[in-house]
Amino acid sequence: MTTIKDIARVAGVSVTTVSRALNGYDDVNEATRRKIMQVAKDLNYSPNILARGLVMNKSKTIGLLVSGLNRQSAKDHFTFEVLSGINECVSEKDYDLVLFSTNSTKQREKTYSQLCRERRVDGVILSGIKTDDPYLQEVVDSDIPCILIDIPILTDTVGYVTTDNVLGAKKAVDHLIRLGHRHIGMINGHNLAFVSERRLEGYKESLNSAGLTFNPDWVVNGDYNEDTAREEAVKLLTLYPEITAIFCASDLMALGVLKAAKQLDRNLPEQLSVAGYDDIQLASYASPPLTTVSQDKFQLGYQAATMLIQMLEGSGQPHALILETQLIERESAMKR
Amino acid sequence: MTTIKDIARVAGVSVTTVSRALNGYDDVNEATRRKIMQVAKDLNYSPNILARGLVMNKSKTIGLLVSGLNRQSAKDHFTFEVLSGINECVSEKDYDLVLFSTNSTKQREKTYSQLCRERRVDGVILSGIKTDDPYLQEVVDSDIPCILIDIPILTDTVGYVTTDNVLGAKKAVDHLIRLGHRHIGMINGHNLAFVSERRLEGYKESLNSAGLTFNPDWVVNGDYNEDTAREEAVKLLTLYPEITAIFCASDLMALGVLKAAKQLDRNLPEQLSVAGYDDIQLASYASPPLTTVSQDKFQLGYQAATMLIQMLEGSGQPHALILETQLIERESAMKR
DNA sequence: TTGAAAGCGCTAACAG
DNA sequence: CTGTTAGCGCTTTCAA
Numbered sequence A, B: 001m002t003t004i005k006d007i008a009r010v011a012g013v014s015v016t017t018v019s020r021a022l023n024g025y026d027d028v029n030e031a032t033r034r035k036i037m038q039v040a041k042d043l044n045y046s047p048n049i050l051a052r053g054l055v056m057n058k059s060k061t062i063g064l065l066v067s068g069l070n071r072q073s074a075k076d077h078f079t080f081e082v083l084s085g086i087n088e089c090v091s092e093k094d095y096d097l098v099l100f101s102t103n104s105t106k107q108r109e110k111t112y113s114q115l116c117r118e119r120r121v122d123g124v125i126l127s128g129i130k131t132d133d134p135y136l137q138e139v140v141d142s143d144i145p146c147i148l149i150d151i152p153i154l155t156d157t158v159g160y161v162t163t164d165n166v167l168g169a170k171k172a173v174d175h176l177i178r179l180g181h182r183h184i185g186m187i188n189g190h191n192l193a194f195v196s197e198r199r200l201e202g203y204k205e206s207l208n209s210a211g212l213t214f215n216p217d218w219v220v221n222g223d224y225n226e227d228t229a230r231e232e233a234v235k236l237l238t239l240y241p242e243i244t245a246i247f248c249a250s251d252l253m254a255l256g257v258l259k260a261a262k263q264l265d266r267n268l269p270e271q272l273s274v275a276g277y278d279d280i281q282l283a284s285y286a287s288p289p290l291t292t293v294s295q296d297k298f299q300l301g302y303q304a305a306t307m308l309i310q311m312l313e314g315s316g317q318p319h320a321l322i323l324e325t326q327l328i329e330r331e332s333a334m335k336r
Numbered sequence C: 001t002t003g004a005a006a007g008c009g010c011t012a013a014c015a016g
Numbered sequence D: 001c002t003g004t005t006a007g008c009g010c011t012t013t014c015a016a
Helices: A004-011 A015-022 A030-042 A049-056 A078-092 A112-119 A134-141 A165-178 A194-209 A226-239 A251-263 A281-285 A297-312 B004-011 B015-022 B030-042 B049-056 B078-092 B112-119 B134-141 B165-178 B194-209 B226-239 B251-263 B297-312
Strands: A061-066 A096-101 A123-127 A146-149 A158-163 A184-188 A219-221 A245-248 A273-278 A291-295 A320-323 A325-328 B061-066 B096-101 B123-127 B146-149 B158-163 B184-188 B219-221 B245-248 B273-278 B291-295 B320-323 B325-328
Touching: A004 A015, A004 A030, A015 A030, A049 B049, A061 A078, A061 A112, A061 A297, A078 A096, A078 A123, A078 A297, A078 B078, A096 A112, A112 A134, A123 A134, A123 A297, A146 A297, A158 A165, A158 A297, A165 A184, A165 A194, A165 A245, A165 A273, A165 A291, A165 A325, A184 A194, A184 A226, A184 A251, A194 A219, A219 A226, A226 A245, A226 A251, A245 A251, A251 A273, A251 A281, A297 A320, B004 B015, B004 B030, B015 B030, B061 B078, B061 B112, B061 B297, B078 B096, B078 B123, B078 B297, B096 B112, B112 B134, B123 B134, B123 B297, B146 B297, B158 B165, B158 B297, B165 B184, B165 B194, B165 B245, B165 B273, B165 B291, B165 B325, B184 B194, B184 B226, B184 B251, B194 B219, B219 B226, B226 B245, B226 B251, B245 B251, B251 B273, B297 B320
Parallel strands: A061 A096, A061 A123, A123 A146, A146 A158, A158 A320, A184 A219, A184 A245, A245 A273, A273 A291, B061 B096, B061 B123, B123 B146, B146 B158, B158 B320, B184 B219, B184 B245, B245 B273, B273 B291
Antiparallel strands: A096 B096, A291 A325, B291 B325
């Protein structure tokens, strides 16, 4: 493997000069530079970025720490789209992306910052982490630049990007109300996600501004899981037959509600309106196609990476970015 | 950041001893080792793997080079599931995964081996690469250990894992024939994928062993794209109304055919049977649910990583692995 | 069982 | 504009 030493020898200059020429410094004679470039090409040189990282104390690498990257979670491709967005940005900016995963018990033994420091990543993006995850606290404490997806924490070294979940939920519930529904249930996710909290708040706000009273019994947790949501929906609809519409904190759970309705012989959307959240790919293929709140997952990732690299390259403080959502009206909700 | 030097100082030994103790060599006094371990923990030490990589000349990192990781390709989550499988294996074996992506024009300027050598990855997995991709030739030439997904090339340093595409296609077409179809068209992908070739071959074999003649006019390319497939299917079905069943080289294209049928007012499955390939998530949600050939994408990734790490750790030659597929009978194909 | 010393490939003062 | 020198954090002979 060719090194700058080899180039120096062949070109008849010192390694310093080679380094400078290769890195585009302008204090190199143009002829010398050309010569060096030529030799580098001839020798098929590639820089050893481990060596460079070692001396510069940065690796031009960002880490991605996710929990949603395993066989089970394949159905809801949220993580994947976020990843695509991150990847896009990172490759434009000439960084590399290394994937940490928290699913293996082995890795679990390592702390968050150990993971990052060992790999010498310059910064890290966290996604799909629950609020009780021990990693999360470490983030706030550690001094590694970090962007959180969907967790609103802002410190000297951590920023976040998320969508406007309150408004998003409000859009969906407003829509149901506009369609004439007065008895609207909600299937929320679980209590370990900030987004659940926010979406619940949006639901309440919407009811409130329409003069409807909030009934806590009409809100149940479906754990962001299709089947749990189905079970919970069956219970809910059986217990409170007056409910004519359900807002779900995720499309996956809305799919579960669709199944619950079928199970209870309630026709959709005539006898039950359903709205979801996320606009996952499946949403438009469900029958009936799901009315939902779309969030741009790719953009979530893209912006997270952009923000992180901005922090890394010194242009300022970490900050927060809140993306818009969009109500997608399809056929799972109708006028009553 | 703590280094072994710090540990050495505090523990009152030399860096050599620290290194040996930390790496579990047995020529260290047990008391010394305990002391060192304790100091390391106290100082919250994490090894600098860049430095280690530099001297050992390996990075415990494997690269993933894919082309299917961008906004457009999100629909068919093949790449994502492969990635999950790779990630699972890699984290079990305590390697890290770095993502290269070929979508940025910038990266395009770098050759395959440059990418790998710069990052000092120990080996690389390629997926979603077309057969005319310039990277591909480089693989064969370079000496970097490499596993290809779905490209059957076997050399000293490159192995592959794929599924039995001939048999898979045969299963689907056999099924259509068994249902009584005699006029079976095929929507293939494009000519730049080995799998297309193989699936076509399976189609031919199936026809052949049923005594049906192969008609090249009944085979068109849909470019693995839903909409192209739809267009091509419309043309095909208009030109050859005698066709009663279509085998598609991917589910995504089968979805396109479903749309084409709707467009032509042909009821599915009564007036047209369709079989797909892949068993993507959407397949079971389509209406009618898609009869298809399932391949275990997670396993594809998992096995590729396993094989690569095996090669890396010296236990033998690269080799080939061919996974089974499974016919999934749903409702898009019926007896005639 | 331990330590001194060399060196992996690179960048960065500093001096000329 | 160019070279000398030191050193990033680690592993690994070699010698004690």
